[in-house]
Each structure stands twice: as structure tokens, then as C-alpha cells.
Amino acid sequence: MNIRALPLYATIAIFLLAYLICYMQFPAMLSTRVIGNLLTDNAYLGIVAVGMTVVIISGGIDLSVGSVIAFSGVFIAVLLRETGMHPLAAFALLLAITTLFGAAMGGMIHLLAMPPFIVTLAGMFLARGAGYMLTIDSVPIDHAFYETMQRAYYLMPGKGRLTLLGVTMLASVILGMILLHRTKFGTNVYAIGGGEATARLMGVAVGRTTVLIYAFSGFMAGLAGIVFSVYTSAGYPLATVGVELNAIAAVVIGGTLLTGGSGYMFGTLIGVLTMGLIQTYIVFDGTLSSWWTKIVIGALLLMFILLQKGLLRLRISH
Amino acid sequence: MLLSTRDLTKSFPGTIALDRVNFGLKAGEVHALLGENGAGKSTLIKCLTGAYRRDSGDILFEGKPIFPQSTLEAQAIGIGTVYQEVNLLPNLTVAENLTLGHQPTRFGMIRPRAMQALAQEMLAGYGLDIDVRRPLESYSVAVQQIVAIARAVHLSGRVLILDEPTASLDAREVQMLFDVVRDLRGRGLGIIFISHFLDQVFEISDSLTILRNGRHIATHPAADVDRMQLITLMLGRELEEETSVRYRPEVTGTSADAIRFTGVGRRGRIAPFDLTVRKGEVIGMAGLLGSGRTESAEVLFGAVPSDSGTVEDANGAVDLRNPRSAIAAGFAFAPEDRKTDGIIAELSVRENIILALQARQGWARPIPQAEQQRMADDYIARLDIRTPDAEKPVGLLSGGNQQKVILARWLATNPRFLILDEPTRGIDVGAHAEILRLIEDVVAQGMSILVISSELEELVAVSHRVIVVRDRRHVSELTGADVSPDTILRAIAAPHTTLEAMA
Incomplete structure (x- = not known):
């Protein structure tokens, strides 16, 4: 069995x-209702995680994506408020x-031989600041x-709604799978x-x-920003703080090696879900604090990091 | 000539790495490139493959001058290279490694089946039966090496440069690789083969070119040269007829209180060997660079722990799992490259001297300042370390004095077994003599020493017996009257078969 696929199987299990x-x-x-909501509520995270998967497999990291999502929401909201532009044109421009923006960061990482961590950290502050420059309020x-x-959905059997946002995420994952596993670029x-x-x-x-x-990561962050703005019907420069870390967590829980070179796009989808x-469990339970989400995610992350260390040992020893 | 150089010259600040080198490779031959480290082999290869830009001279490929600017350009011209460390990606599949950059695609999408078929086709004729869909890392280094060759041959196809390809292979894997090389020679490729292993060189090569100090020394058909001539050419010294007279005190210890190494070794680095170290004995270790001398020392000190055998002394088993336990057992090791492995240039002479002793005591129990001062002054006087005072940073001292500081560091721990790897490299004649005298002093007090050196006279001068290492195994042990530069040189050169008769 391919030892590199083990984390993927572990994730699915x-x-x-x-x-x-x-x-x-x-x-x-x-x-299907819960499943539909699961896809809709996590659509922006899933989309941004697709870009993050590619970045992490290349051995890099992109810390700017959370800020880029917030910037996107503000940019679209302000553009629609100030001009009579059609949202689709605004999306294309964004x-x-x-x-x-992503390409420029990639260029700096390569040309200046700088660590991606530093360059995208700068990008994170830059995008957040650009959002603030457009507005400091929440713009509906x-x-x-x-x-x-928002009304576009397919009614699945059992009254579950497969929304446009959910479909966008699934399409992004499929695009990511093709790009990563079926092209020379991948x-x-x-x-x-x-x-x-x-x-x-x-x-x-x-x-x-x-x-x-x-x-690609910048594009996906922009797309996630569009999805997030449709999801919330607003643009707010303080939104999605720390989403880049959630995306990284989803990628790692999805079985991708944080040091690069190994991982699967499908795993990332499972990580997000x-x-x-x-x-969702915490919502259903009703008595648990939402902080339990973080604690469980922390435990899962730790488990996967240990699993990957173990696999690394296994690979070296044989 | 398939590939040749004319007066190829390349210099780096301070040294001329290649000095008007002429080299010629014919199609359908395996041509070994030989020389000690620093002879210019790698520089020549790097010029041929475009990794270095030459200063002057010509590189001719099929008679036409070429100017490769990168390894990729050299590859496009027809010159492929396979290095000791496999230059492929372990995380990709075998098929991806073979086809990277020229995968068959349709509408921009890779066709996995076509890619696998292409990979199979590239591997055909190499005698490998492997699943190309599995990651490269799931196969042995030998298989990876052959995959690398298959890729290089497929992409370049005329000249194949093998730089130390067998360094991490075992005997069976070497034969597997050589079958491939012979087959490629039969297909008309010109192959440049670089190796420290002389047995392998004679086994596979048709011609030999020897470089020394950046100069072309000789090119001969392999059949016309014997080992002795080859080594003489590589080292650049003639055999001496007379044996120098030596003074050696008797070994004071008996075999009862000796440290006995039985069957210790490390797969891929040094074949298992036995060694008995008696009290007050100096053991010399001779061999070409890369023959397994340093590897032996590392196993003896636990720097690279042995994966076989036992170590015992009068008190039972000795724990040599790592340098820390070796130091606790009274061992000490002054490594070959003092700049990287030995001195800490920023620390003072005093701090460098007490380092090993303090490490053994544990950092929780610092040696009192006055005691440190006394020890430092003591060793500075005893070893005649030329420094204004004990507080001068070691990096500012001359090479010979740095070497003495390292010696002082290990002597301060009062070891029973001291390993010195090239203790006199790069130091002047005066310091050289002092270090040899020091070895005799400490041995007289009952310390045992293993000296690794390329200077045969030096080994002969201090050693009670000399162990000769070749091709990663201990091949011979010379004692008594046999210890002379002449016999050592012969032992280094001798093929395996005549060993027993000699020793």
C-alpha cells in the first residue's frame, strides 16, 4: 500500500x-438538510483551503488569505454601493x-528567495489594511x-438544499483535484x-x-471572498480574522504534509467537512460552548502531526 | 572522440582547480576519472555539465565546441549526469520521476496510462521489474540510481557521467548497476565513471585518466595499468626503497586490560572489523581518502553507532551508542575537519579546552573559574600553544595551535583511548613535530591512540602497528618490521586476492 496515502485514509476513517x-x-x-448546510456554511473555507492545499504541498504557506477574503467582501460592497456596476463585473475585477496580488507574492518569494511565511505575512497586513482604507464599517x-x-439551490430528496455556494465549493475541489493530480503544473x-x-x-x-x-491561492481567496459576501450579504474589514489558520488546519487534518510534497486535494474536502x-455537533448538542470546536480541532491537528511524524519514521527506516 | 576537452582551465580565488586539462571520451567506453580529493575531478565534471563556466580552453562534443550554461543545456546537448545522492524526487512516483517535464498530455491533462507506458518503455532493458506507479522512495537506493540513469540516458543519450554512483550500494547492488553500465556501453554511450573504489574502477573501466592538483597526469587503457602504478600516479610519489629507522617504546599494556572491538561496523559505511586496543599502544590507520578511515573512527567513537558486533574491556561491555556514552567510557575523538567539527572559533582558548571535560561532568556542575584557568595555563605550557593568553578567541590562532587546543581539550578529559583523525593536516612543520612528540608522551603514560593519517612517514614514525583500509573494509594489519611507507603503499594498492599472502 502507498504509505503516503495513509493520512488520507485516516482522515476519511x-x-x-x-x-x-x-x-x-x-x-x-x-x-440531506444537515449535509446541505454543512456544504453551504463551510463553502468559503473549503474554497480557500483548495488554494492552501496547493501552496502547502509546494512546501509553502499563505497567511494572507483570511485578509484577502475580508478585503474582497469590502471591495465588492463598496463597489456596488458607489457605482452601478453589475456584481458579476465586480467579481471579475476582484x-x-x-x-x-497572489502572483506578486509568489514572485517576491521566488525572486528575493524569501520565506513564504514572511512574504505572505506582509501580504496579510497589506490586504487587511487595504480593506480598512475602503471602509471601517460593515457595508451591507x-x-x-x-x-x-442566495435563492439558487437544488432541492435534494429529504428537503436538503444544495445551494449555489455549496456547489461552488464542490466545483472548486474538483478543479483543484484536476489541477493537482492531472496536470504538469500539479x-x-x-x-x-x-x-x-x-x-x-x-x-x-x-x-x-x-x-x-x-x-492560484490568491484567486481561490478572491473566490472565497465572493462566496463569503454572498453568504453574509455584507462587506466588513474585520471579518474572517484567522481564517488562514482554519484553512491550514483543514489542509493538515486532510492528510497533507505541512512540510510539503505529499497530500491529496480530496483529503482537504474531508478536513473541511x-x-x-x-x-454542527455542538449546535445540535446546544449545551456545549463553541470553544469546544477549537479544542477538538486542536486535538485532531496534534493527532495528525504525530501520525505524519510516525509515517516519516516508517519511511526512513525501511 | 565523443566528448573532449582542450586546455580546459578553471580557477577559483587562490587556487587553479583545472590547469590546461586535456581529456577525451570515446563512444562505447567506460572512462574512469581518478584522483585524490581536490585533484579537480568534480570541477572537470561541473565544467562539462555546465554547472561551472570555464575560464579558458574548449569543450568539444563530436568535434564541435559547446558552451553549456546549465545542466539542462548540457542535457539537451547529450550529456547526462547521475550523482551519488540520487537527484530524483522521492515523493513522486517512479513514472512521474522518469517523465517529469515531458509527460504525455491531452488537452493539458496528463494521461496516466500513457505516462506509465512511457515510463515502462524507458525502463525496458535495465532489468528492473518494478511498479512505476509507486513512490520512488519505496525502492532501494540501487533501484533509484538505475531509475536516475534511465532518465538521464533517455534525456541526453550520448554521454553519461556517473559521479560516485556506488558509494552507498552493497556488493550485489553494485553488480546490478554495473550490468546496466555495461549494457549502456554496448549501446554506444560514452560513460565517465568516478569512484574511490579502485576494485570497481578496474572491474568496469576501459580507460583511466588520472588528475592531480588540477593537472592531467596520465591517460591509459585500464588493462595497461596495475594498481601500484595507479596509486603512485594518484598520490604523486615514488616508492621508497629504504625503510626509515623508527623508535617505538614497547606497549606497556597486556591484552587483558585491552579494549576489544569485535565485528563492529556499519552497513554501507564500513564493513565489520575487529580491533584490539592495548594500553599505551599507537595504532595507525592508512588508506586513501574515502576508503573508510574516518568511517571506522566514527564507529569506534559512536558518532555513527555500529550496527553489529560487541565492544568489551576488562570490566565487561562498553556502551558506544553515541558520543556521549563514548566520552563517559573514556573515549575521545579529534575529528578531521577542525574548522567544522572541532574548534568553536568564537570561544576563547580556555573555554575550548575545558569544553569536553565540562560536557562530561554535566553543565549543572561548572568547573570553578580558577580550576579552568589553571588547566588552560597548564596545557598552554605543556603543548606550547602560541597564544598571548588563555582568553584569546581560538579562531585567531594559527592552524597548528588550533589543533593543539583540540588535543588539549581531549587530553583534559584524560581519556584512555584517543582517536586522532588527520592530526597534522594543514599545520606547519614545527607544530607537526611537536604533535608527534606529544603523542609519544601521552602514550608513555598509558593512553591508547588511534591515528588516521595520509602522511605515511608520520604513521610509520608513531605507530606500533598500522591498519590498512581499502574500499570500506580493513584489508590488512602491518606490525613490527612491516611498518614502512613502502609496505603500507603496497597494502593500499593490493587487490583483494593477494591480501592474505601479504599480511
Whole structure:
């Protein structure tokens, strides 16, 4: 068996086990309504985690995404308030900006040979500050097209709603899977994560790939920002603080190696859903403090880090 | 000529790494490139593969001058390289490693089956039966090495440079690799083979080129040269007829209080060996660089713990799991490269001297300042360390004095067994003599010493017996009248078969 796939199997097993426990306590949790809400409520996190997966597999990190989501919401809200622009045009403009922003960070990481941590940390403050420059208040979005998007859903059997947002996330994951597992770009991402110097010797265009990786993460953060603004119907510069850390947690719980070179896009989806499931359980229970989410996620993270250390030992020893 | 150089010159600040080197590789031959470390082998390879820019001279590929600017360009021209550490990605599958950069795609998407088929096709003829869908890391280094060769041959296809490819392979794996190399030679590739293992060089090569100090020394068909001539050419010294007269005090200890190493070794680094170290004995260790001398020392000191055998002394088993336990057992090791492994340049002479003793005592019980001062002054006087005072940073002293400080550090722990790896490298003649005299002093007091050195005269001057290491195994032990530069050189050169007769 492929030893690198073990964390993925572990992730899937944990998710199924957790779901089973939830189901035994609250049979209602195995309904399409809960599943539909799980997808909708975690759509923005899932989308941003797709970009983060690519970044982490390449051995990097992107701390800017939480701020980029907040910036996106504010940007769209202010643009729609100040101009008569159609939301779709605003979306296109925003995606161009966040993609370029990501590409610029990737370019700096490569050209200046700077650690991604530092460059994207700077990007995090920059994007948050840009949001504040546009407004310091929560700006509501009141547009007919937004209502259309919010009402767009497919009614699954059992009255569960598969919303546009949920579908967007699933589509992002599928796009990410194709990109990562079926393109030369994806193989290059794994190659850089496995060893940048070796990848360069083997002919991988490391610079171009690095720029593309962070551009992709920027694009996904912009898309997550759009989804978040549709979800909340507002733009607020203080929103989604720390979401980058949730995304990293989801990626790691999804079985991706934090040091790069190993992981699966599908695992990230399961990681996001596991985190959402814990939250749903706490809502169902009603007596637990929401901080339990953090505690359980912390424990899961620790477990996966230990699992990966163990696998690393196993790989070295044989 | 498939690939040749004409007056190739490359210099670095302070040294001329390659001095008008002429080298020629024919198609369908395995050409060994030989020389001690620093002879210019790697520089030559790096110029050929575009990793270095040459200063002057020509590189001709099929008679036409080429100017490779990078390894990728060299590859496109037809020159592929496989290094000792496999330059592939362990986390990718075998198929991905083989096809990286030229995967078959349709509408921008990789076709996994076509990619696997291409990988299978690239591996055909190498005698490997492996699942190309598995990660590279799930296979042995030998298999990875062959995969690397398959990739290099596929991408370049004319010249293959193998830089120490067998360094981490065992005997069976080496044969597997050599079968591949012979097959490629049969297909008409020109192969440059670099190795420290002379047996392997003679086994696989058609021609030999010897470099020394950046100069081309000789090129011969492998069949026309014997080991002795080869080593003489590599080291650049003639055999001496007369044996120098030596003075050696008798060994004071008996085998009863000796430290006995039985069958210790480390797979891939040094073959298991036996060694008995008696009190007051100096054991010399000779061999070419990379032959397993330092590896032996590391096993003896627990720096790279032995994976076999036992170590015993008069009190029973000795624990050598790591340097810490070795120091506790009264062992000491002054490593070869004092700049990186020995001195701490920023610390003072005093601090460097007390370092090992303090480490053994534990940092919770500091040695009193006055005691430190007394010890430092004592060793500065005894070893004649030239320093204005004990507080001068060691980095500011000359090489010979730095070496004495390291000696003082280990002598301060009063070890029973001291290992010195190249104790006189890079120090001047005066300090050289003093260090040899010091060895005799401490041995007279009952300490046992293992000296590793490339200076045969030096070994002969201080050692009671000399162990010769070749191709990662202890091949011979010379005692009494046999200890002479001449016999040591012969033992280094001798093929395995004539060993028993010699020793």
C-alpha cells in the first residue's frame, strides 16, 4: 500500500467515525438538510483551503488569505454601493486583483528567495489594511442579483438544499483535484515540495510555478471572498480574522504534509467537512460552548502531526 | 572522440582547480576519472555539465565546441549526469520521476496510462521489474540510481557521467548497476565513471585518466595499468626503497586490560572489523581518502553507532551508542575537519579546552573559574600553544595551535583511548613535530591512540602497528618490521586476492 496515502485514509476513517458518533446521538444529523448546510456554511473555507492545499504541498504557506477574503467582501460592497456596476463585473475585477496580488507574492518569494511565511505575512497586513482604507464599517449589500444567488439551490430528496455556494465549493475541489493530480503544473507542485533544488535540476521551471501557485491561492481567496459576501450579504474589514489558520488546519487534518510534497486535494474536502461536522455537533448538542470546536480541532491537528511524524519514521527506516 | 576537452582551465580565488586539462571520451567506453580529493575531478565534471563556466580552453562534443550554461543545456546537448545522492524526487512516483517535464498530455491533462507506458518503455532493458506507479522512495537506493540513469540516458543519450554512483550500494547492488553500465556501453554511450573504489574502477573501466592538483597526469587503457602504478600516479610519489629507522617504546599494556572491538561496523559505511586496543599502544590507520578511515573512527567513537558486533574491556561491555556514552567510557575523538567539527572559533582558548571535560561532568556542575584557568595555563605550557593568553578567541590562532587546543581539550578529559583523525593536516612543520612528540608522551603514560593519517612517514614514525583500509573494509594489519611507507603503499594498492599472502 502507498504509505503516503495513509493520512488520507485516516482522515476519511475519522470523518466517517465522527459522523457515526453524531448519528447515533442525533439521528437527524444524517439528513440531506444537515449535509446541505454543512456544504453551504463551510463553502468559503473549503474554497480557500483548495488554494492552501496547493501552496502547502509546494512546501509553502499563505497567511494572507483570511485578509484577502475580508478585503474582497469590502471591495465588492463598496463597489456596488458607489457605482452601478453589475456584481458579476465586480467579481471579475476582484478576482483579477486577488490573483495578481497572489502572483506578486509568489514572485517576491521566488525572486528575493524569501520565506513564504514572511512574504505572505506582509501580504496579510497589506490586504487587511487595504480593506480598512475602503471602509471601517460593515457595508451591507443590497442587490437583486445577490438575492437571486442566495435563492439558487437544488432541492435534494429529504428537503436538503444544495445551494449555489455549496456547489461552488464542490466545483472548486474538483478543479483543484484536476489541477493537482492531472496536470504538469500539479506534478511540478509536488516536485517543488519534494525538493526545490532537485526539481530545478530536473528541469522544473521553479520560478514560474511558484508564481502560479500563489496566484492560484490568491484567486481561490478572491473566490472565497465572493462566496463569503454572498453568504453574509455584507462587506466588513474585520471579518474572517484567522481564517488562514482554519484553512491550514483543514489542509493538515486532510492528510497533507505541512512540510510539503505529499497530500491529496480530496483529503482537504474531508478536513473541511470534519471541522464543519464538529461545529454542527455542538449546535445540535446546544449545551456545549463553541470553544469546544477549537479544542477538538486542536486535538485532531496534534493527532495528525504525530501520525505524519510516525509515517516519516516508517519511511526512513525501511 | 565523443566528448573532449582542450586546455580546459578553471580557477577559483587562490587556487587553479583545472590547469590546461586535456581529456577525451570515446563512444562505447567506460572512462574512469581518478584522483585524490581536490585533484579537480568534480570541477572537470561541473565544467562539462555546465554547472561551472570555464575560464579558458574548449569543450568539444563530436568535434564541435559547446558552451553549456546549465545542466539542462548540457542535457539537451547529450550529456547526462547521475550523482551519488540520487537527484530524483522521492515523493513522486517512479513514472512521474522518469517523465517529469515531458509527460504525455491531452488537452493539458496528463494521461496516466500513457505516462506509465512511457515510463515502462524507458525502463525496458535495465532489468528492473518494478511498479512505476509507486513512490520512488519505496525502492532501494540501487533501484533509484538505475531509475536516475534511465532518465538521464533517455534525456541526453550520448554521454553519461556517473559521479560516485556506488558509494552507498552493497556488493550485489553494485553488480546490478554495473550490468546496466555495461549494457549502456554496448549501446554506444560514452560513460565517465568516478569512484574511490579502485576494485570497481578496474572491474568496469576501459580507460583511466588520472588528475592531480588540477593537472592531467596520465591517460591509459585500464588493462595497461596495475594498481601500484595507479596509486603512485594518484598520490604523486615514488616508492621508497629504504625503510626509515623508527623508535617505538614497547606497549606497556597486556591484552587483558585491552579494549576489544569485535565485528563492529556499519552497513554501507564500513564493513565489520575487529580491533584490539592495548594500553599505551599507537595504532595507525592508512588508506586513501574515502576508503573508510574516518568511517571506522566514527564507529569506534559512536558518532555513527555500529550496527553489529560487541565492544568489551576488562570490566565487561562498553556502551558506544553515541558520543556521549563514548566520552563517559573514556573515549575521545579529534575529528578531521577542525574548522567544522572541532574548534568553536568564537570561544576563547580556555573555554575550548575545558569544553569536553565540562560536557562530561554535566553543565549543572561548572568547573570553578580558577580550576579552568589553571588547566588552560597548564596545557598552554605543556603543548606550547602560541597564544598571548588563555582568553584569546581560538579562531585567531594559527592552524597548528588550533589543533593543539583540540588535543588539549581531549587530553583534559584524560581519556584512555584517543582517536586522532588527520592530526597534522594543514599545520606547519614545527607544530607537526611537536604533535608527534606529544603523542609519544601521552602514550608513555598509558593512553591508547588511534591515528588516521595520509602522511605515511608520520604513521610509520608513531605507530606500533598500522591498519590498512581499502574500499570500506580493513584489508590488512602491518606490525613490527612491516611498518614502512613502502609496505603500507603496497597494502593500499593490493587487490583483494593477494591480501592474505601479504599480511
